[in-house]
Amino acid sequence: MGTLWKIALRNTVRHGRRTIITAVVMMVGISVFISFDSMLAGLDRMAVDNMADYTLSSLKIHNPAYVQDIEATPLDKGLAHPAETLAAVAAQSLQGAARLRFVARVSNYTDEIPVLADAVDPSADARVFKLSQAVVAGSWLSRAAPRSVVLGAELAGELKLNVGDQVLVSAQTVNDVTNADEYTVAGLVSTPAPEVNRGGLFIPLDDARVLLDARSGPGGLVTEVDVALPRASSLEAALVQGEAAASRLRTLLPSERIDPIGSLAASYLALRNAKASYSLIPVIIVLVISAAGIVNTVLMSVFSRVREIGVLRAYGMTPRDIRRLFTLEGLALGLAGSTLGVALGALLDFLLIARGLDMAVYSQSLGSLPVSGILRGEWNPKTMLIGFAFGMVMSLLAARIPARRAARLEPTEALRFQ
């Protein structure tokens, strides 16, 4: 085996240019695979973080009956004990915020747009969501300025509303009667979540309870409690952390429905898996090209050494030895390509993580995906390992074709070859 390795390795070095070209193609394939995966992971992370920061929070607590009927946003299925629920969250040293969600219509007295409104506790909400930091005009809600609302920037644009303007908000009360009231636009928010920009209406809890004719005070109507969790090191870690927090809260609040981000964003996460596999198609094409490169390189090596094969066979090497010899050459190529690929992939990963990629350029073409800002890659040792292993296995398989051809050569014919 030692002699075979020696001959194989020296031949890859001897035909340096051929080796370099093949290894470079492989390097490109594997490094693109690694950095692509890093970017996709970063994109997912960004999307899920944005959902947690602007729309979903990291963990939601509902009345189980509410969730059954969630599309209808039923006001009669609020949390039974909102104060105790918030206390349980606080007992876990977590930030919680009560919200009341209802269907509303916003009007500028000329046009009217239906929205899903969120009644919030202005100060607690700012500790769970980042909406208060996404205010682009005016200010976030405060107890000091009652009877005001914050609107998504696009929604305001559509209704030609500005900070300080009056809006009419109407909704069905808990008694199923339509009620309406006038509010001042306190601020406009522009977030990475398109649905907030297009249809976000935020109103203080107390004002909303008056509008909806609902219970007020500490035990007043609340349809959900949103909880913030500390930022985890990766998406996987965030999902695990969410699940752990949920199960702790479930023991404290056995009669409530508790959903961590993993289940809240389940449909997105399912979608991204499908998207991720489609996005890998170009990478697979590059890798197939490098497989063809290996077949070609080893085949060239076989053809340029037919007589050498004849000599080795004459001196008693078996067809199996010959097959091994050329398989080892393929493997040496694979080793070079895979190592370079992982090294370059790690470098690209490093750049993606350290410097990031500004998504502002792409945000338009990404449509409704909640991504914007600087995209940061994620370290993915598993992907590097997969990339390396894939490179090795691929080169092993690719080398089989020419290696078998070499092994099939008859020694007498090989020796006659000119």
Added chain:
Amino acid sequence: MTALHLEKVTKVYRKGENEVRALDGIDIDIDKGEFLAVVGPSGSGKTTFLNILGCLDAPTDGRIVYDGTELRGLGEKGMSAYRRERISFVFQSYNLIPVLSVRENVELPLLIERKLDALEIRHRTEEMIAAVGLAGKENRYPRELSGGQEQRVAIARALVKQPLVILADEPTANLDSRTAQEIVDLMRGINAAKGSTFVFSTHDRLVMEHARRVVTICDGRVTADERKNPPSAAGK
């Protein structure tokens, strides 16, 4: 003592509907220590004859007894094993492995054979390199050698495993006459000193003159078998 015994050896190639009888009933005994030249016009069957002696090709018909053992129906694996242990080759165009140094080329048959330990391999390799007059050039590569030197390495490679027979197909055809003379002298010297059996095909008058036995093959048959003098005393 007989190294190789051939009885009615026939080799037939089929090319489409035509049958080519490359060897047509060859009977010959080759003794250990012989220095035998096979001559004949191109296409007479010399190369086929050497290929069959070298276990590179199996005869269509007839018997071959190698050193008392008949090899028949051995199959590819058995033929490889026999070549590995008992037969060596010297080629017209040397055919050294370009990526291996002189030492590595010479030790290659022993590494393929896998019978000796590293120390013995080293010892034998050095001895053979010295015997062909290339001591001091062990670490050179084939591209750094002249044609004559390359053929010396090829001869050292052929001798290192102490084979039953060394088969050489036109070993001097690519060399100038002076170098050819040197190579023939070298082979002849080794033949005399170690009793190694050489069988070579040649067109070269000079080589024929040095041979102790000249077998002429024509149309696949032995047409002449001329012994110039009895085999050397070393050829036991």
